[in-house]
Amino acid sequence: MFSFELLLDAVVIGVLLGCFYAAVSLGLSISFGLLDVPHVAHPAFLVLASYAVYFLNEHYGVDPLLAGLLITPLFFLFGLFAYRLYYETFERRGSDAGVRGIAFFFGIAFIIEVLIIMQFGVDQRSVTADYVGKAWRIGEMRIPFRLVVAFVVAAALTILLTLYLSRTFMGRAIRAVAQDQEALRLMGANPIRIKQWAFGIATAVLGIAGALLIIVAPVEPTLDRTYIGRTFCVVVMAGLGSMSGTLVAAIILGVAETVVLTLFGASWAPAISFAMLLGVLAVRPQGLFGRRS
Amino acid sequence: MKRNGMYFWGGAALFLAGALLMTQVIGNQYPFFACYVILQFIVLAVAWSILGGYAGYVNFGTSAFFGVGVYTAVFLFKATGVPLAVQIAAAAAVGALMGFALGLLTLRMQGIFFSIATIAATIIIETAITNWRYVGGASGIQLQRPAVMAPFDNYVEMLFFVQAVMVVLAVAISRYIQNSWIGRGLQALKDDELAAECTGVPTLRLKLTACVISGALMCAAGAPAAMYLQYADPASAFNLNYSVSALAMSLIGGTAHWAGPVIGAILLGVTQQLLTVTISSEVNVLVLGVMLVLFVVAAPEGIVGLIRKVRSKRNEGEG
Numbered sequence: 001m002f003s004f005e006l007l008l009d010a011v012v013i014g015v016l017l018g019c020f021y022a023a024v025s026l027g028l029s030i031s032f033g034l035l036d037v038p039h040v041a042h043p044a045f046l047v048l049a050s051y052a053v054y055f056l057n058e059h060y061g062v063d064p065l066l067a068g069l070l071i072t073p074l075f076f077l078f079g080l081f082a083y084r085l086y087y088e089t090f091e092r093r094g095s096d097a098g099v100r101g102i103a104f105f106f107g108i109a110f111i112i113e114v115l116i117i118m119q120f121g122v123d124q125r126s127v128t129a130d131y132v133g134k135a136w137r138i139g140e141m142r143i144p145f146r147l148v149v150a151f152v153v154a155a156a157l158t159i160l161l162t163l164y165l166s167r168t169f170m171g172r173a174i175r176a177v178a179q180d181q182e183a184l185r186l187m188g189a190n191p192i193r194i195k196q197w198a199f200g201i202a203t204a205v206l207g208i209a210g211a212l213l214i215i216v217a218p219v220e221p222t223l224d225r226t227y228i229g230r231t232f233c234v235v236v237m238a239g240l241g242s243m244s245g246t247l248v249a250a251i252i253l254g255v256a257e258t259v260v261l262t263l264f265g266a267s268w269a270p271a272i273s274f275a276m277l278l279g280v281l282a283v284r285p286q287g288l289f290g291r292r293s
Numbered sequence: 294m295k296r297n298g299m300y301f302w303g304g305a306a307l308f309l310a311g312a313l314l315m316t317q318v319i320g321n322q323y324p325f326f327a328c329y330v331i332l333q334f335i336v337l338a339v340a341w342s343i344l345g346g347y348a349g350y351v352n353f354g355t356s357a358f359f360g361v362g363v364y365t366a367v368f369l370f371k372a373t374g375v376p377l378a379v380q381i382a383a384a385a386a387v388g389a390l391m392g393f394a395l396g397l398l399t400l401r402m403q404g405i406f407f408s409i410a411t412i413a414a415t416i417i418i419e420t421a422i423t424n425w426r427y428v429g430g431a432s433g434i435q436l437q438r439p440a441v442m443a444p445f446d447n448y449v450e451m452l453f454f455v456q457a458v459m460v461v462l463a464v465a466i467s468r469y470i471q472n473s474w475i476g477r478g479l480q481a482l483k484d485d486e487l488a489a490e491c492t493g494v495p496t497l498r499l500k501l502t503a504c505v506i507s508g509a510l511m512c513a514a515g516a517p518a519a520m521y522l523q524y525a526d527p528a529s530a531f532n533l534n535y536s537v538s539a540l541a542m543s544l545i546g547g548t549a550h551w552a553g554p555v556i557g558a559i560l561l562g563v564t565q566q567l568l569t570v571t572i573s574s575e576v577n578v579l580v581l582g583v584m585l586v587l588f589v590v591a592a593p594e595g596i597v598g599l600i601r602k603v604r605s606k607r608n609e610g611e612g
Contacts, residue, residue, distance in 0.1 A: 040409075102404070104586060107583075108586060114578045268420060274413035281399075282398055
């Protein structure tokens with residue numbers, strides 16, 4: 001039955017969840033939003049990071065957040081390599097990059113999924129840490145600690161990335177390459193190296209995001225399929241490439257999900273992000289805070 | 294061109310006669326079980342290629358159409374018990390309608406946006422079916438096969454033959470489109486949509502036509518699957534693997550010619566059957582992914598493209 005407390009509860013949890021969604025979408029906001037790479041494999045990279053964190057936590061007892069930090073450099077290198085491969089095979093050849101680029105990333109996502117299944121099996125995996133499983137009570141409301149951790153880290157990550165893109169030389173270069181690649185080339189810079197660097201950053205962020213993913217809830221190998229909807233919904237709704245927009249859009253999605261969950265039950269939950277995505281694409285493809293008209 | 298057509302229809306008749314003969318001669322059930330799946334993938338890949346290959350719109354919604362086909366059949370069978378042919382015809386009609394609706398909604402988007410929108414549609418439809426109690430909801434539904442019809446003495450043999458007929462139908466339609474003004478129009482908008490629009494090609498209408506035909510074929514291919522498995526559940530009927538398989542088979546075979554998806558589907562389908570039996574179903578998905586990436590990177594025109602390259606080189610050598 002409808003009750004105001006329940007709804008308020010849902011909204012609070014939704015905001016926290018939304019910040020977490022922002023953290024997992026930030027990388028895509030750079031790679032797809034700014035660089036126009038059709039990075040369908042982004043959620044698969046995310047789940048891969050979660051399993052790396054799981055491995056470190058399970059076998060060496062490393063704290064999940066620390067593990068996320070540890071794998072970040074590796075993911076940075078992985079991102080550099082992935083962009084190089086994509087550039088050499090598709091962007092440079094130019095013709096028909098769209099169709100084959102999408103198929104390429106989809107194939108990569110599939111390979112990652114199967115490799116995870118072969119290594120870890122199809123069961124759900126989770127991490128152990130002091131803050132997983134405890135909750136914080138405010139009056140009647142019960143807020144899980146893991147969501148608070150995710151919220152704090154996600155907020156810090158968003159602020160850091162926004163500052164990086166607006167204050168540092170390299171960050172400004174990345175935004176410049178997104179606006180006009182040719183102009184940058186004429187000024188003597190190498191746009192491909194900047195894009196490669198940006199893609200590396202976008203992938204490195206996934207190290208931390210993957211840690212958050214497995215802290216918030218147990219992961220399974222095919223989880224990336226659900227997150228295709230969530231991450232693309234957030235990035236498209238935010239308007240491609242806007243970091244603060246990403247945070248707002250993610251909070252909207254988070255609140256929408258928890259409210260629908262409370263009112264209609266869990267079986268409708270998977271469709272919400274996809275429905276919002278479809279709605280945004282059909283009605284306002286430039287997003288809420290779009291950089292393009 | 295005329296002579297080409299004769300060869301084609303002669304080959305199709307021979308293929309169907311061979312399939313019919315197989316059902317009468319072979320007693321073992323396994324070949325039919327395995328070949329049914331391969332035939333089903335040929336239909337899916339050919340259907341995918343009509344929109345994805347000719348027009349260049351990467352559709353990830355194959356599993357949406359397939360699943361809707363499955364559930365159209367399940368619903369009709371449970372509600373009225375109509376025969377298989379009616380189930381398939383109804384699924385094709387539903388698929389055409391769905392293709393039209395989805396096309397109107399999504400075909401104005403381009404590139405990755407279209408692809409993501411088709412995934413979104415798939416998940417939304419899957420969720421709706423999951424919440425539909427009448428057809429079993431999330432836990433799925435068991436189906437009892439009715440009695441088999443005259444020339445066949447086993448239901449799987451009949452399904453096999455029905456799917457073979459659909460292969461011929463799908464290939465004939467795809468071949469017709471490729472050689473007609475529709476195919477040329479699609480080709481034009483694939484190369485440059487703006488230029489095509491400016492020279493008077495009715496791009497949206499052509500894309501919608503392709504989407505409707507492709508959707509109808511995919512739904513029809515899904516309809517017999519419920520009877521084949523004697524069971525249907527949303528998670529497997531709408532499995533994304535169908536989307537990836539159809540896409541991979543088309544791209545690996547090559548999308549420039551109607552024969553490409555057929556070659557790709559036979560090659561990958563046979564490999565998958567062998568791998569599933571000999572090693573495991575995980576390995577078969579892995580092989581699918583690796584082959585897709587390899588072909589997309591190293592042989593963007595697929596097998597058809599490779600054949601053409603070899604041929605033109607040979608011609609140069611002679612001349």
